[in-house]
Amino acid sequence: VSNVGAVQDFGLMMAIGTLSVLASVMLIVPGLALWGRFDADPHRAWGEGLLERQLANLASLVQRRPKTLGMAILVVVAAAAAGNARMEIESDFTKNFRADSPIVRSYEFVETRLGGAGVWDVMAPGPDEPDWEYLSRIRRLENRLREEVVVQGVDGSPTAGLTKVLSMVDGVLAAAPSDPDGARTAFRRNLMASTAWRHFSEKMPALKTTLRGEDPDQPGRHLLRIMLRSKERQPSATKRAIIEQVERICREEFPPAPAEPGAVVSGFFVLLAHLIESIIRDQWLAFLIATGAIWLMMLAALRQWLLALIALVPNILPIFVVLGMMAWLGLKLNMGAAMIAAVSVGLSIDSSVHYLTSFRRAREQGMALADALGAVQQTVGRAVVFSTIALVAGFAVLSTSQFVPTIYFGALVGFSMLGGLAGNLVVLPLLLALLVREGNA
Numbered sequence: 001v002s003n004v005g006a007v008q009d010f011g012l013m014m015a016i017g018t019l020s021v022l023a024s025v026m027l028i029v030p031g032l033a034l035w036g037r038f039d040a041d042p043h044r045a046w047g048e049g050l051l052e053r054q055l056a057n058l059a060s061l062v063q064r065r066p067k068t069l070g071m072a073i074l075v076v077v078a079a080a081a082a083g084n085a086r087m088e089i090e091s092d093f094t095k096n097f098r099a100d101s102p103i104v105r106s107y108e109f110v111e112t113r114l115g116g117a118g119v120w121d122v123m124a125p126g127p128d129e130p131d132w133e134y135l136s137r138i139r140r141l142e143n144r145l146r147e148e149v150v151v152q153g154v155d156g157s158p159t160a161g162l163t164k165v166l167s168m169v170d171g172v173l174a175a176a177p178s179d180p181d182g183a184r185t186a187f188r189r190n191l192m193a194s195t196a197w198r199h200f201s202e203k204m205p206a207l208k209t210t211l212r213g214e215d216p217d218q219p220g221r222h223l224l225r226i227m228l229r230s231k232e233r234q235p236s237a238t239k240r241a242i243i244e245q246v247e248r249i250c251r252e253e254f255p256p257a258p259a260e261p262g263a264v265v266s267g268f269f270v271l272l273a274h275l276i277e278s279i280i281r282d283q284w285l286a287f288l289i290a291t292g293a294i295w296l297m298m299l300a301a302l303r304q305w306l307l308a309l310i311a312l313v314p315n316i317l318p319i320f321v322v323l324g325m326m327a328w329l330g331l332k333l334n335m336g337a338a339m340i341a342a343v344s345v346g347l348s349i350d351s352s353v354h355y356l357t358s359f360r361r362a363r364e365q366g367m368a369l370a371d372a373l374g375a376v377q378q379t380v381g382r383a384v385v386f387s388t389i390a391l392v393a394g395f396a397v398l399s400t401s402q403f404v405p406t407i408y409f410g411a412l413v414g415f416s417m418l419g420g421l422a423g424n425l426v427v428l429p430l431l432l433a434l435l436v437r438e439g440n441a
Contacts, residue, residue: 055382076321122225125223167225236276318344352424373433
């Protein structure tokens with residue numbers, strides 16, 4: 001459901017990989033289990049006895065102090081919700097790389113000495129051969145962009161949001177012997193402008209085609225490009241404020257009309273500013289769709305809407321808790337962090353399926369509620385611990401990447417898996433103890 005191609009590719013590869021694992025487990029594992037001279041006894045791993053005792057203590061704690069645990073969980077969830085409310089978005093492109101990487105050092109040079117690494121444009125519709133009257137409109141737009149686009153500086157004083165504004169008008173003024181506005185007649189103004197532009201085009205032909213051209217999608221429609229430069233390493237809110245001011249001024253100077261769409265603001269700076277927001281919107285939509293689909297599958301498997309709903313809670317809560325912790329620690333939401341929701345719930349729900357299936361089987365065999373929870377903790381709980389450790393170790397490898405969103409993704413999915421482990425070993429049995437009646441099998 002995402003509109004970002006990279007996210008679509010990631011989802012497709014994850015789906016194919018998951019189906020491949022299912023096929024390999026069904027076709028390869030049975031043969032490997034029977035092959036060779038190894039005995040069928042898997043033996044006990046180091047520390048397994050200690051793990052069993054801790055799982056038993058955990059099941060006992062859930063039975064003895066359900067209200068205390070419930071209140072503690074609610075406090076954690078409330079703190080996480082408060083943190084999510086103050087979450088900020090990371091739109092600084094350089095923060096996608098380690099601080100000592102060559103890319104960051106190069107960007108730092110451009111930011112401090114060349115006016116900023118944020119490059120973007122205003123595309124204004126215009127005639128095939130612009131006269132000075134049209135160029136005067138562009139000049140007025142440029143002056144407004146230079147003077148009116150203002151943000152708050154580091155010291156709190158007003159600072160120009162744009163470090164450079166350049167268009168065909170600047171080429172005309174640079175090549176003209178004097179300002180065309182000083183000419184008495186429109187004919188002389190147009191003659192001065194066209195002559196100056198011709199001289200400028202002869203000296204800098206590449207820049208001519210950069211600043212003015214025909215729309216490739218609409219032959220016959222000509223566009224004039226105003227090149228903008230601004231600081232890239234700014235907070236997301238500051239970037240949005242700059243973009244909104246530029247868009248407002250462009251609408252006022254070149255208002256859209258039925259026959260002419262008006263000026264368009266675009267470019268790499270705008271793309272990066274909106275990319276994370278787009279990914280976040282798409283991922284929350286994907287998360288809701290994935291949650292609904294998982295609930296339906298759990299309902300089909302367990303045939304009880306309450307158990308299907310209970311299965312979702314311990315897998316959803318860790319995601320909100322991890323994101324809330326990020327906000328409280330001052331970490332901003334980047335591309336990697338925005339993608340963890342749907343992935344994490346899809347990975348951790350597997351443990352809940354095994355837990356609830358074993359719980360139902362134990363209850364159908366006549367076990368009391370407390371005995372069933374204790375038995376499941378010792379069997380499924382142990383397997384859940386081992387599988388979670390394997391998953392966390394696998395995602396931890398991503399922390400060696402040079403691309404920071406990949407590091408965030410691996411680390412946060414790992415933390416979400418650990419949260420899902422706690423959810424399946426604490427929250428899930430707690431909900432079962434509170435909501436499932438003793439007489440229900």
